[in-house]
Amino acid sequence: MRLNILIGGKAGQGINKVSEIVSMILIKQGYFVFNYRDYPSLIRGGHNFNILSVSEEKIGSYQSKLDGIVALDQKTIALHKNKLKKGGFVVDSKDFENLGRNLNLALAGALIKILGIDNKILMEEIKKEFNKKEALSAAEKGLASQKNIFNIKKQNNNNITLMTGSQGIAQGAINSRIDRYIAYPMTPATGVMHELAASQLKNDKTISHNNNKNIHQHNHQNNLLVFQAENEIAVVNAALGASFTGAKTIIGTSGGGFDLMCEGISLQGQSEIPLVIYLAARPGPGTGVPTYSSQADLNIALRGGHGEFPRIVIAPGDPLECIEKTNEAFYLSEKFNSLSVILSDKHLAESWFSSDRKPNKILNVKSSRNRKIPGKRIVKASSYEHDEMGYTTESAEIAAQKAKGRLLKYEKIQKECDKFEMIKIHGKKKSKNLIIGWGSTKTVILDAIKGLDYKFLQVLYLMPLSDKIREEMKKAKKIILIEENMTGQLGRIIREKTSLKIKHRILKYDGRTFSSDVLRDEILKVKNEYKK
Amino acid sequence: MSTKNKLKTKLRIKLGTKNEDTWCPGCPNHNILESTKRVLTKLIGKGYKQEDFAMVTGIGCHAKIFDYLNISGIYGLHGRVLPTALGIKLGNPNLTVLGFAGDGDTYAEGMAHFIHAGRYNANMTLVVHDNQSFSLTTGQSTPTSQQGYKNKAKPFGEFDKPLNPIKLALASGMSFIARCNARDVAHTERILEKAIRHKGFSFVEIIQDCLIFNLEANNKDGLMYKISDNKNKKKAEQLAEEWDYNNKHGRIPLGVIYQEKKKTLEEKWPQLAALSKTLRKRKISRKRKTEIK
Numbered sequence: 016m017r018l019n020i021l022i023g024g025k026a027g028q029g030i031n032k033v034s035e036i037v038s039m040i041l042i043k044q045g046y047f048v049f050n051y052r053d054y055p056s057l058i059r060g061g062h063n064f065n066i067l068s069v070s071e072e073k074i075g076s077y078q079s080k081l082d083g084i085v086a087l088d089q090k091t092i093a094l095h096k097n098k099l100k101k102g103g104f105v106v107d108s109k110d111f112e113n114l115g116r117n118l119n120l121a122l123a124g125a126l127i128k129i130l131g132i133d134n135k136i137l138m139e140e141i142k143k144e145f146n147k148k149e150a151l152s153a154a155e156k157g158l159a160s161q162k163n164i165f166n167i168k169k170q171n172n173n174n175i176t177l178m179t180g181s182q183g184i185a186q187g188a189i190n191s192r193i194d195r196y197i198a199y200p201m202t203p204a205t206g207v208m209h210e211l212a213a214s215q216l217k218n219d220k221t222i223s224h225n226n227n228k229n230i231h232q233h234n235h236q237n238n239l240l241v242f243q244a245e246n247e248i249a250v251v252n253a254a255l256g257a258s259f260t261g262a263k264t265i266i267g268t269s270g271g272g273f274d275l276m277c278e279g280i281s282l283q284g285q286s287e288i289p290l291v292i293y294l295a296a297r298p299g300p301g302t303g304v305p306t307y308s309s310q311a312d313l314n315i316a317l318r319g320g321h322g323e324f325p326r327i328v329i330a331p332g333d334p335l336e337c338i339e340k341t342n343e344a345f346y347l348s349e350k351f352n353s354l355s356v357i358l359s360d361k362h363l364a365e366s367w368f369s370s371d372r373k374p375n376k377i378l379n380v381k382s383s384r385n386r387k388i389p390g391k392r393i394v395k396a397s398s399y400e401h402d403e404m405g406y407t408t409e410s411a412e413i414a415a416q417k418a419k420g421r422l423l424k425y426e427k428i429q430k431e432c433d434k435f436e437m438i439k440i441h442g443k444k445k446s447k448n449l450i451i452g453w454g455s456t457k458t459v460i461l462d463a464i465k466g467l468d469y470k471f472l473q474v475l476y477l478m479p480l481s482d483k484i485r486e487e488m489k490k491a492k493k494i495i496l497i498e499e500n501m502t503g504q505l506g507r508i509i510r511e512k513t514s515l516k517i518k519h520r521i522l523k524y525d526g527r528t529f530s531s532d533v534l535r536d537e538i539l540k541v542k543n544e545y546k547k
Numbered sequence: 548m549s550t551k552n553k554l555k556t557k558l559r560i561k562l563g564t565k566n567e568d569t570w571c572p573g574c575p576n577h578n579i580l581e582s583t584k585r586v587l588t589k590l591i592g593k594g595y596k597q598e599d600f601a602m603v604t605g606i607g608c609h610a611k612i613f614d615y616l617n618i619s620g621i622y623g624l625h626g627r628v629l630p631t632a633l634g635i636k637l638g639n640p641n642l643t644v645l646g647f648a649g650d651g652d653t654y655a656e657g658m659a660h661f662i663h664a665g666r667y668n669a670n671m672t673l674v675v676h677d678n679q680s681f682s683l684t685t686g687q688s689t690p691t692s693q694q695g696y697k698n699k700a701k702p703f704g705e706f707d708k709p710l711n712p713i714k715l716a717l718a719s720g721m722s723f724i725a726r727c728n729a730r731d732v733a734h735t736e737r738i739l740e741k742a743i744r745h746k747g748f749s750f751v752e753i754i755q756d757c758l759i760f761n762l763e764a765n766n767k768d769g770l771m772y773k774i775s776d777n778k779n780k781k782k783a784e785q786l787a788e789e790w791d792y793n794n795k796h797g798r799i800p801l802g803v804i805y806q807e808k809k810k811t812l813e814e815k816w817p818q819l820a821a822l823s824k825t826l827r828k829r830k831i832s833r834k835r836k837t838e839i840k
Contacts, residue, residue: 194638195637195638197634197637215818216817216818238818238821238822239818240637240816240818240819242637244630244633244663245630245659245660245663246659248627248630248659249627249629249630249633249659249660249663250630252623252624252627252630252631252634253630253631253633253634253637254634255621255623255631255634256603256621256630256631256632256633256634256635256636256637256638257634257635257637257638258634258638259621259634259635259638260601260635260638260639260642261638261639262637262638262639264634264638278624279624279627282623282624286621288621389598389601389619389620389635389639389642390598390599390601390619390639390641390642390826391598392598392619393597393598393617393618393619394619395613395619395620395621395622396620396621396622397613397621397622398606398621398622398623398624399622401622405622406564406566406614407566407611407613407614407622
């Protein structure tokens with residue numbers, strides 16, 4: 016069974032609340048859900064919608080055809096009617112008058128009834144969260160307004176959790192015992208700032224690391240401070256200042272902010288002060304389509320900043336990977352006094368994903384042995400080429416030596432990265448048909464190739480790039496590259512690394528993410544081309 | 548030599564470095580370095596620890612001080628002294644942070660940070676070496692260059708009137724604002740000490756003639772006079788107006804132009820207050836341990 020329900024209305028009407036209540040009930044019933052969020056750049060009015068996808072199997076995408084529409088306004092019905100399957104249902108908010116802010120509870124009630132879930136479960140959930148007469152009566156009105164269409168029975172799947180990519184990044188940062196998050200608001204990166212800001216001054220007793228070098232790790236108390244600076248240039252320089260004192264620091268931004276940070280990123284390369292950057296991409300160039308999704312910022316993540324210096328670029332594909340890969344990013348950055356970029360996008364940052372997997376064991380993030388902290392001794396970091404003491408030098412010999420040192424460091428990083436999952440193989444492991452993709456397209460590709468004779472190679476480390484990619488490509492007969500950008504940026508770096516060109520590419524660059532049924536059709540089309 | 552003087556010399560040696568001095572002969576940057584060494588020597592003699600200082604420099608002639616002063620720090624990017632220094636305070640509030648910046652550095656490339664520094668009021672000191680010229684790039688005009696200043700980038704002369712940083716600092720709510728003359732080493736030392744001891748953000752502008760570029764801006768010493776420390780806002784505004792950076796009329800007040808008590812960044816954030824306390828305790832316990840040994 017797979018259901019896709021669109022919940023739409025004006026910004027500020029509370030469509031996320033309807034999705035949230037219903038999703039929470041569904042995962043408790045043992046169902047996997049996926050919730051896509053689509054909204055324009057405005058605060059009140061306009062047209063926002065969520066697509067809530069439900070299945071008893073694992074899913075990580077939505078489909079293009081709808082089983083039902085829950086409309087908080089008439090525009091929703093007008094805009095999405097054509098995607099409704101034959102016999103699909105419509106819940107119209109016109110049927111509920113004078114409920115005010117409780118309208119979304121009535122709509123959640125209506126949806127629960129349609130899905131065929133026991134009324135009591137919803138009422139208990141609402142009692143827990145609101146426990147107000149008006150709320151309960153609104154939900155009851157909703158339940159009474161509809162007839163049972165589907166038969167959602169409790170499934171045997173346990174411990175399903177619901178999480179956004181933003182929550183994953185924040186959790187990964189907390190697991191790494193971060194001290195400072197510095198940022199300037201920019202969609203879609205701001206979610207992480209909000210998550211971490213809310214967890215300030217909370218004690219975190221679950222993790223206890225023993226790392227005497229870090230002055231911040233006192234009494235295992237959460238010392239996290241979230242600072243909003245005046246612009247992204249201030250953000251990156253302040254982050255380097257904080258990290259210089261030993262604070263584990265992460266900064267977050269989207270493409271435009273990352274552009275502003277580039278000089279500071281280059282300063283990281285010269286000064287070798289550890290730094291982790293969270294880059295959540297959206298479509299560009301310029302301000303682009305700011306509340307939609309894109310994978311077009313891989314190039315800048317790999318190359319932003321002048322000069323030649325090592326860096327690590329990691330792209331998680333779902334919220335659990337966000338937790339794990341953020342932890343790895345910190346581990347590598349602190350171990351090698353280097354730059355780690357965690358690359359995500361709006362789709363991964365803001366969609367809700369469900370999973371029953373537990374994240375990997377937390378890596379203990381330790382400062383490198385040669386890390387020196389001011390306050391204990393005299394430490395000099397510099398944007399100039401410098402000698403061992405940190406003093407400026409223009410000597411040709413030292414300049415060459417230091418450049419070579421940076422190259423050597425990258426080789427060490429490459430070796431260390433081999434310990435982690437730089438790629439993952441999904442689908443039919445022995446198939447000769449290979450799909451290559453990265454980042455937030457992971458879960459939709461998994462849904463699209465269900466039952467097909469395809470192997471899916473997910474690239475998680477974009478820099479360094481795994482040597483295994485070439486091996487996998489050599490084994491395959493047909494290769495398809497799937498990316499949400501116009502030029503196939505991963506394809507280009509794979510070609511650079513392996514000298515292999517991927518002929519077939521499925522690229523999407525309208526700011527909207529793939530739906531799994533449409534992607535499946537596209538994959539099948541490529542297959543047919545081979546047959547011809 | 549008395550023991551006291553011996554101690555001073557010893558400390559001075561530790562504060563200096565063996566790096567080759569590449570400032571032009573006679574450049575008043577040497578004087579600023581001397582004043583800084585003197586004030587650090589004095590503070591270290593009064594309980595400050597040499598390793599507890601951290602400096603941040605921008606890029607320009609001023610910034611060479613990084614290589615000549617033996618304290619921790621970051622030789623940062625052009626224009627980014629303030630955010631880098633702020634980051635150090637966010638990381639370790641117990642470090643005594645000194646920012647050295649140029650006029651182009653602070654008022655052109657890094658102006659956004661200058662305005663916000665007053666709001667944050669982090670407990671640190673910004674020293675601006677103002678020579679009214681981009682000298683390390685061979686003499687282009689900066690926001691404090693006088694109108695008419697002819698240089699290779701502006702052969703018709705600078706069209707615009709200069710900015711008055713003291714007025715801007717007052718408008719930005721900075722809690723300590725002072726002006727010095729680089730050539731007056733003893734006075735600069737005294738003002739720097741007050742700036743470092745001030746709880747909150749201190750801005751010290753040092754008038755520093757460049758001996759190579761923008762020569763017509765030089766030799767204003769005759770207009771300068773010393774004021775007593777001022778805490779009155781109205782008076783401060785009047786003092787700021789006395790010299791417009793554009794000509795050699797009027798008088799140039801030197802000294803503490805304004806000072807007020809304001810909540811600092813370190814007091815506003817409970818995380819920083821707690822961290823500061825823990826670090827202090829740790830230091831005391833470490834000291835005790837070594838004493839027992």
